[in-house]
Amino acid sequence: MEKEIVICDECGSEYFKDTSTMTFICPECSHILYGYHNCNHIFKNERCINCFWDGSRSEYIKSLL
Numbered sequence: 001m002e003k004e005i006v007i008c009d010e011c012g013s014e015y016f017k018d019t020s021t022m023t024f025i026c027p028e029c030s031h032i033l034y035g036y037h038n039c040n041h042i043f044k045n046e047r048c049i050n051c052f053w054d055g056s057r058s059e060y061i062k063s064l065l
């Protein structure tokens with residue numbers, strides 16, 4: 001089954017829609033910003049094979065880390 005790919009409002013990375021609790025924010029950003037469950041990222045070819053996040057971080061996220 002094809003997974004739906006959407007773009008995170010925060011970091012601008014594409015991700016698989018059904019891997020995030022939030023509708024417009026990827027699992028990584030939703031975890032950092034709101035404490036939601038993160039993906040157990042497994043990177044292959046510079047993307048996570050679980051959630052499709054590409055490792056992008058917004059300036060705001062960087063300032064929180």
Ligand SMILES: [Zn+2]
Nearest residue numbers: 008011026029
């Ligand atoms: Zn994001």
Ligand SMILES: [Zn+2]
Nearest residue numbers: 039041048051
């Ligand atoms: Zn992931």
